[in-house]
Amino acid sequence: MAISCVTVVTDTPGRLLLGIAGVGLILFAGITWRARPKLAITPDGLLVGGVLRSHLLRRADIKIIxxxxxxxxxxxxxxLEVDAAGDQFYIFSRWDLGTDPLDVLDALTAAGYAGS
Structure with missing residues (x-):
């Protein structure tokens, strides 16, 4: 879109609209790439990734998965729902996890989060 904005479109309003759409798509792609996957198992606990920063959920903080x-x-x-202490509630879809939530639950069970 950004390339066609510069090369194909000749009217100024069309260039502006196509340029805004191109920049928006580039930003959306960058944020989406940065945000996935959102859940990782670390030695300290579960790392919940976000767009700007990540949160660490320790085993003691997790109520139920x-x-x-x-x-x-x-x-x-x-x-996949993760209920943590302090009114924190996380919901992850297949898109967020990068795989089937059942597979992630199996990995969490193998890592010792089944009793949570």
């Missing part, structure tokens, strides 16, 4: 499954637009959707 579970899978929620529901139907949406004819498809079955799974979400």
């Amino acid at each position: 579970r899978i929620t499954e529901f139907r949406r637009i004819g498809r079955k959707t799974r979400l």
